[in-house]
Amino acid sequence: MTHKIIIDTDPGIDDAMAIFYAALHPEIDIVGMTGVFGNVTADIATRNAIVLAERCKQTIPVAKGANTPLVMAPNGVSDYVHGVEGFGTMAAQPITGKPLDEPAHEFICRMINENPGEITLCPIGPLTNIARALQHDPSIAAKTKAVFIMGGGLDLGNVTDFAEANIWNDPHAADIVFAANWPITMVGLDVTTQVQCTPADFERLAKSTPVLGGFLNEAVQFYFDFYASHYGERGCHMHDPSAIIAITDPQYFTIETHALEVIVDGARIGQTTRSADPSRPKHKVPMGVDAEGVKQRFLSMIETGF
Numbered sequence: 001m002t003h004k005i006i007i008d009t010d011p012g013i014d015d016a017m018a019i020f021y022a023a024l025h026p027e028i029d030i031v032g033m034t035g036v037f038g039n040v041t042a043d044i045a046t047r048n049a050i051v052l053a054e055r056c057k058q059t060i061p062v063a064k065g066a067n068t069p070l071v072m073a074p075n076g077v078s079d080y081v082h083g084v085e086g087f088g089t090m091a092a093q094p095i096t097g098k099p100l101d102e103p104a105h106e107f108i109c110r111m112i113n114e115n116p117g118e119i120t121l122c123p124i125g126p127l128t129n130i131a132r133a134l135q136h137d138p139s140i141a142a143k144t145k146a147v148f149i150m151g152g153g154l155d156l157g158n159v160t161d162f163a164e165a166n167i168w169n170d171p172h173a174a175d176i177v178f179a180a181n182w183p184i185t186m187v188g189l190d191v192t193t194q195v196q197c198t199p200a201d202f203e204r205l206a207k208s209t210p211v212l213g214g215f216l217n218e219a220v221q222f223y224f225d226f227y228a229s230h231y232g233e234r235g236c237h238m239h240d241p242s243a244i245i246a247i248t249d250p251q252y253f254t255i256e257t258h259a260l261e262v263i264v265d266g267a268r269i270g271q272t273t274r275s276a277d278p279s280r281p282k283h284k285v286p287m288g289v290d291a292e293g294v295k296q297r298f299l300s301m302i303e304t305g306f
Contacts, residue, residue, distance in 0.1 A: 003247055004031045004118050004145075006108060008065070009240075010038030010125030011048035013082050013216075013223045018124055018150075018240035019049070020212050021301050023056035027248055031119070032061045032111055034104035038125040038169050039078045040086040042067035045125070048086045051093040055215060056305075059097070065104025065129035069170035071264075078165065081226050087215075088222030105132035109140055116143040120247060123177075124150040124240040126166050131173035134180055141182040149177070150243035152272035153189030154258070154285060163270030164189050167262055171270045175262040178272075184283035186260065187243040188272065191253060191289035195238040199224060201295075205302050212305040241298050246286065249297055254288030 005028060009015045022028045033053065035046030046064040053060040068074050085092045100107060108129065112119045121144060123130050130147070133140060151166035151174065159165045167174045178184065202220050205213030224234040246253055259280035263271045 002027055002029050003120050004029050004115060005120045005122050005247065006032045006034065006111060008034045008036055008104070008121065008123035008125060008129050009049055010036050010040060010045045011052060011086050012039035012045070012125070012240070013087060013219050014236070014238065014240040015039070015124055016052055016087065016219060017216060017238070017298070018244045019052045020056060020216065020305065021241050021298055022244050023053070023058055024301050024305050025248060030058065030060050032063065032107060034063045034065045034107060034129050035099070036065045036104070036125045036129050037067045037074065037077065038166065039082040041077060044086055046099050047092070047095060050095045050097050050099065054095060054097060055212065061100055061107070062097070063100045063102050063104040063107035066132060069126070069128055069173065070131060071172040075169055081223070083222050087219040090219060104129045105136050108133040109137040112140045112143050113137070117145055119144055120146045120148060122148045122243060122247065124243055126169035127151065127173040127177045128170045131176040134176060141180045144182050147182055147184045148243050148247050149184060149186050150192065150240050151188060152186050152260070154272060154274060154287070156189050156193070157271065158189060160270065162268045164272065167272055168270030171262045171264045174272070175264060178260040178262060178283065179280060181281045185246055186272070186283055186285050187246050188285070191286045192239040192242045193237050194289050194291040195242055195294045196235050196291070197238055197295060198235045201299060205299065208303045209305040213302055216302070238295065238298060242294055245294050245297055252290040252293045252297070253286035255284050256287045257282045258285050259283070260285070
């Protein structure tokens, strides 16, 4: 079975891992990517999406999306985690392609309407573009095959004690997305923090696949520095790749179902919570994971590259 996916992304080091994985997977067809603010600005995110597609030797339509949240003032980019240009200490990477003239939310709506029941959305950044798409054309909810979100966490946060970064960067957008009646799987910190890769893992990739693995190994050193300063060890959680892996390999995850809502103001802004609102649809939330299985799935797929 082929999964037609649109990756909404703010690349971002772990975004690069996820996109390389998806590009190499024989059952995934990346039919588009959309750039959003978060780890970097929307301009840099859009350029970086093209960088990653071209490095994978794929021609993928890329549309630029939102550079600010729907309602609140932006928090600022996460350059202290991912680097000024998104890939650690690397300078801005050259590209030959150009983004579409079409805004990201319109591109998302058009692709879903042209391929009803076939498109899986995979947002791995703030959910602003996805919320804008719903506002632009609410009918897409019924025509979308699935939505796999990297974001949130029912029992923990990472930018605050309560909030995960992607949701925190636009909580109003996230709440709109979770309120929509479409099939969401929220791959959050509850599982992504359990999947960790080490410097040795990326050295292995650099040796076996110099173009893709070498790129990741160079970029991830900055990421390791952040983890070392904040968590006391060099390594990284596999946030974004886990969301892609959940599309094709659900057997690695233990799923609960919950109605979800997001706190949009106050001290707990950005917290994803179980909702008691009976009007809210229930979504899939992985709460357990075969961490070693997900890790090895990622590593082995990247090793099929070049």
